[in-house]
Amino acid sequence: MVFKILVVDDEESVAVALSRHLARDGYQTSWVKSGEEALEKLFQEDFHLVFLDLFLPGLAGISVLEKIKAEFPEILVIILTAYENVKMAVQTMKMGAFDYLTKSCDMEELRVLVKKALETKKLRKEVKSLRAEIDRHQEAMIIIGNSPQIQEVRHLIQKVSEIDHCTVLIMGESGTGKELVARTIHRRSARTKNPFIDISCSALPSSLMESELFGFERGAFTDAKNRKLGLIELADGGSLFLDEIGTLDHSMQAKLLRFLEQRSFRRVGGIKDISVDISVIAAANNDLRKMMEEGSFRHDLYYRLNVFLIPVPPLRKRKEDIPLLANHFIHKFNQEFHKSIKRLHPSAEQVIMGYNYPGNIRELKNIIERAMIMEERDVITIDSLNLFKPPGTDALDLQHHGLDHMMGEEKALNEKLPLRELERQYIISVLKETDGNKAQTAKILGIARSTLFKKIKEYHLADNDE
Numbered sequence: 001m002v003f004k005i006l007v008v009d010d011e012e013s014v015a016v017a018l019s020r021h022l023a024r025d026g027y028q029t030s031w032v033k034s035g036e037e038a039l040e041k042l043f044q045e046d047f048h049l050v051f052l053d054l055f056l057p058g059l060a061g062i063s064v065l066e067k068i069k070a071e072f073p074e075i076l077v078i079i080l081t082a083y084e085n086v087k088m089a090v091q092t093m094k095m096g097a098f099d100y101l102t103k104s105c106d107m108e109e110l111r112v113l114v115k116k117a118l119e120t121k122k123l124r125k126e127v128k129s130l131r132a133e134i135d136r137h138q139e140a141m142i143i144i145g146n147s148p149q150i151q152e153v154r155h156l157i158q159k160v161s162e163i164d165h166c167t168v169l170i171m172g173e174s175g176t177g178k179e180l181v182a183r184t185i186h187r188r189s190a191r192t193k194n195p196f197i198d199i200s201c202s203a204l205p206s207s208l209m210e211s212e213l214f215g216f217e218r219g220a221f222t223d224a225k226n227r228k229l230g231l232i233e234l235a236d237g238g239s240l241f242l243d244e245i246g247t248l249d250h251s252m253q254a255k256l257l258r259f260l261e262q263r264s265f266r267r268v269g270g271i272k273d274i275s276v277d278i279s280v281i282a283a284a285n286n287d288l289r290k291m292m293e294e295g296s297f298r299h300d301l302y303y304r305l306n307v308f309l310i311p312v313p314p315l316r317k318r319k320e321d322i323p324l325l326a327n328h329f330i331h332k333f334n335q336e337f338h339k340s341i342k343r344l345h346p347s348a349e350q351v352i353m354g355y356n357y358p359g360n361i362r363e364l365k366n367i368i369e370r371a372m373i374m375e376e377r378d379v380i381t382i383d384s385l386n387l388f389k390p391p392g393t394d395a396l397d398l399q400h401h402g403l404d405h406m407m408g409e410e411k412a413l414n415e416k417l418p419l420r421e422l423e424r425q426y427i428i429s430v431l432k433e434t435d436g437n438k439a440q441t442a443k444i445l446g447i448a449r450s451t452l453f454k455k456i457k458e459y460h461l462a463d464n465d466e
């Protein structure tokens with residue numbers, strides 16, 4: 001990057017000498033004779049640094065400084081005057097000048113100062129972009145929603161994050177925000193500066209899971225050429241997030257239970273007990289209680305984890321949060337896609353409100369993301385939503401089995417229909433086409449027969465209902 005410097009001085013000899021000198025150091029320089037010219041130039045071109053003489057004809061240097069700081073606060077200004085004047089120096093520094101030099105200073109001093117100024121500028125820019133990064137991160141951590149259910153979740157998060165050393169169990173359907181809850185607990189707690197380590201229990205087979213969690217000693221098995229620390233050890237001082245805990249097999253359940261009870265463990269192949277100070281946050285999207293009753297999840301582990309339960313409700317049980325969430329995602333994707341979509345069109349909002357979100361908030365987020373990619377106007381209209389298919393129709397080729405087509409003569413794709421209604425009509429039309437043949441209907445819809453039966457029941461489509 002080439003830095004651009006503007007010299008403002010009515011004494012041509014000084015201005016030219018200074019510009020040439022700086023140009024030799026690789027800076028791009030320009031000079032002007034008055035404050036008025038300086039401001040005009042700054043409006044036309046981007047500069048990083050300005051050398052400003054205080055005694056100028058016309059607009060006084062001090063007023064030029066004031067204007068520069070008001071209009072271009074990013075630009076660094078170094079004051080250059082013929083006479084040493086401490087009072088003036090203090091005043092200009094207070095007004096935001098970077099430094100103050102007399103024209104009798106030696107060139108080396110000046111070069112060092114320029115270098116320092118521009119480094120400061122680079123640092124400021126880095127700090128600014130880091131701040132923006134942090135803000136983005138924090139923004140992503142906001143739990144949106146006003147429903148009593150989500151307020152209760154927030155209340156529980158607040159309570160548990162005040163406690164050190166907690167064990168929390170977060171339960172909810174897929175996409176309801178369990179991970180967001182876990183991260184928020186960590187961020188609000190006193191452990192926030194220490195690591196938050198997350199592991200998805202379903203990602204690894206049990207044999208690897210053990211060494212991933214507890215680590216191993218050198219020589220513990222053939223490939224163990226060096227000691228490796230496990231995630232539990234890496235989380236020391238912080239929080240360990242065990243996602244999809246219901247997928248752990250019996251032997252890992254037993255090992256995890258032992259760790260939770262003793263808060264110490266041995267690395268695989270090790271003989272030493274290692275203690276750690278961690279909060280454990282577990283999440284499950286399946287019915288752990290049912291798994292426990294069926295015998296696939298240990299009672300003792302269930303109760304050990306269930307010290308503090310945070311149930312995260314599905315989106316269809318808190319529909320009043322949908323518009324808030326939708327707006328939140330519109331804002332988020334505006335920033336990401338450099339768009340300026342204002343809101344949902346009322347008819348699109350009606351569709352969004354009518355849907356029942358089996359994939360919960362993640363699904364709503366995806367729907368908005370996709371609509372925002374499609375949308376060319378500044379509101380999300382029903383047109384950019386109507387590409388998405390009723391659940392279970394993924395396997396269909398919509399070119400041939402498109403909704404319009406399936407609705408036949410009725411041309412019934414009334415744009416104001418909520419999605420559930422669309423889905424219901426779609427199923428009815430396919431059932432009609434197949435003369436009520438459920439197997440064939442399920443095949444055309446691309447869903448399991450059991451799902452079709454569920455839908456038929458849900459929408460009261462049993463023969464006598466139609």
Ligand SMILES: Nc1ncnc2c1ncn2[C@@H]1O[C@H](COP(=O)(O)OP(=O)(O)OP(=O)(O)O)[C@@H](O)[C@H]1O
Pocket residue numbers: 140142143144145172173174175176177178179180181285325328361362365
């Ligand atoms: N209340 C909320 N406010 C804002 N964003 C949310 C909220 N709840 C969830 N999200 C967002 O929805 C997405 C899904 O959330 P998250 O990954 O936490 O769900 P999950 O319950 O862990 O899902 P899964 O069971 O599939 O792992 C994320 O992008 C998350 O930031």
Ligand SMILES: [Mg+2]
Pocket residue numbers: 178179243
């Ligand atoms: Mg998750």
